[in-house]
Amino acid sequence: MLTDKELAAMLERYEAATKGPWEVVGFSAADFEGVHTRYVKAGGLEVGSIRFYQNADASLVIHAPDDIPALIAEVRRLREKSGTCTWKYDEWHDYYETECGSAWALTDGTLDENGVVFCHKCGRRVVVEGATDEVD
Secondary structure, eight states: OOOHHHHHHHHHHHHHSOOSOEEEEEEOOOOTTSOEEEEEEETTEEEEEEEESSHHHHHHHHHHHHHHHHHHHHHHHHHHHTSEEEEEEETTTTEEEETTSOEEOOSSSOTTTTTOOBOTTTOOEEEETTSSSBOO
């Protein structure tokens, strides 16, 4: 699993790179090994030439500056979402108040008996305030 430090290092490398858009602006004929050289620009500046055996390799490099921050943002979003949501039972009104700002009432049985494991609003694992553990 990636640590927050590793994600931060990836983002730092991305931010230090030449800003895009990145694009292939030309390529050479295949050399004796069947390898093409692609000439790459980023932000209107030629950043170099790269040798690739196939177009998919060039596409990976060209799209990485867009893909990397999007992937890091998605990992962070999922980590934030994958925590827990604390539910507090309101005995007077006979319902649960959720940490994420919703409410849930059961007409019959307990949370366990009704198979409640994840919050219906935020999707995080339910933890009942005052309970000794998370919902099974």
